[in-house]
Amino acid sequence: MSKFEFPTSIISRPVYGTLEPRDGSAHLMIADATGAQAILDVATPDMMAKAHIIYIPKGAEFGHRLRALNPAQYYEGPSYAAAEQRIAKAFGDAKMGLQVYLSGSEGVMGQAQHAAMQAGVPHTAIQTEHRGSTARRMQCVHCKGITEDVATDPFQCSHCGLHLFVRDHxxxxxxxYQGVNIDAEDPGNVPEAKGIYE
Amino acid sequence: MTLQFNDETFRDDYSFHNSDRALKRFPFPFHEDSYMYSVNMEQHQGGPADSIYEKRFDVDEHYVSEMRDRAMVLADDPLRCQSLPHMTLAGWDLLELIMVSKSEDYPDLFELHRDGDQWRWVNKPMGIDDSFTFLDEATLPYGPMEYITRQTQGDFCVLDQRDDNLWMDAGTITTQADWSLDFDLGMNFFEWHAPVPMAHEKGIFVRALKFLLNIQQGAPARRLNWTLTVNPLLDTSPENYHKWGIQKTSMTPETVGAKQHLRVELQTFFRLPRSNALVFPIRCYLCSFQDLTKTPKWARRLHRVIRDLPDELATYKGFIDNRPMMLDYLSQFDDGLPTSLGIWPDLDTEPALQKRLI
Known part of the structure; x- marks a missing residue:
């Protein structure tokens, strides 16, 4: 599957690379949906002997192939929120030399990266690779509610109902990402929603 | 001189007003008849008598009412004041800097009595007389940064310095030009400035950061920045944009002079002694177009700057739709005469406006 090329944007917008195998005392790999393919591409038997894979399928069917890699620990869960405590513990228990591999949607990579930073994992030990959905995790700047998997711009806040412009900030x-009310200066004038990258 | 504090509002009925003294000392931000971004830094070591540059933290006639407005904003949205856990010491540094500066610069308004770590702070305009133990949070009603910034005009960003960068790790932000502390908290200097157009390409932020990283104790710096705001609204936050944005469409040719305000930020930068953090106060001054045009030099120059500003900047600053109406209003005053260099009003030397005022 070809990878999506994000257009050039402002400095606060994250950029993603391609996972590569690294030497490490342990390997924590977190992926959702087709992010599993990036793990399949980078996995080696040596790495798997020290690997903990956390996978959120979101309907994709890579679970059996990940499990067949025979990682030291494997977990599959229905959502990031469901896996959050497990991920926090994995980072909390981490020792020097841990390598972190994140792949899949921006929302899952972003949350896992935040958990890693909170636990003090150096950013140089975290790799990311975007795969699959280009939908965004958005915070409404007005009500502060977060909506997962926003694919269109503008979109309606799932918490307060305001129509929001999708920023790259x-x-x-x-x-x-940040969502800001789009019709504040002209109430009711909400452009038709398009795909964020259309 | 004894300051008289205005009883005024920055919302609803907008009773905010500037006295003649306030107009004379207004920080007009344009030193020539055009504007482009620059790293316009200078030392913050006083300035002309009674100017806004004279004291380290300027206290003016709006003080008490501005603090009342801040308290309302914080009651509605406590996330406007946040401090990441490692920033508490910087908060104490800031409290000390402000208390020492204000008690020295305005001894008739503020007193600081120190006996070891036992401190007593008297803020006469706000009717505060508190005794506390320095560096003991339990002895203050708020954290140190929140305590002192509830008593000091202007927004405050407290920036941690590490990895050759500055990090927005604490702040009290209630009078902001449309940016969110809650969203930007934890970002580095380049990240929180990411949405600003044109300035990155010009290398402005790289040079500004280099300058700021090297600011030393006792050698603060300052610069002016500006935007435009309809009505004297201090809280132009993104959080409340869905409430105040509509006001931008409320001006008519008859009301533009009274409602359109130039919003000037006096930004200062102080190194803090214990934490090595940098505090970045952003003090907001507001003045209506009709008051600005009472100063002939500023009337001429404001018209030329607004007229010639690149569309990209007018869009970013949020006034491109209202620009034609502003220019209709301001062009009435511009007689085409040359203006003197520098920001000062030069009331004694600049000629009166030659155009007949409507």
Missing amino acids: YSRRLAA
């Missing part, structure tokens, strides 16, 4: 602390 991104907060690593919140692991979210």
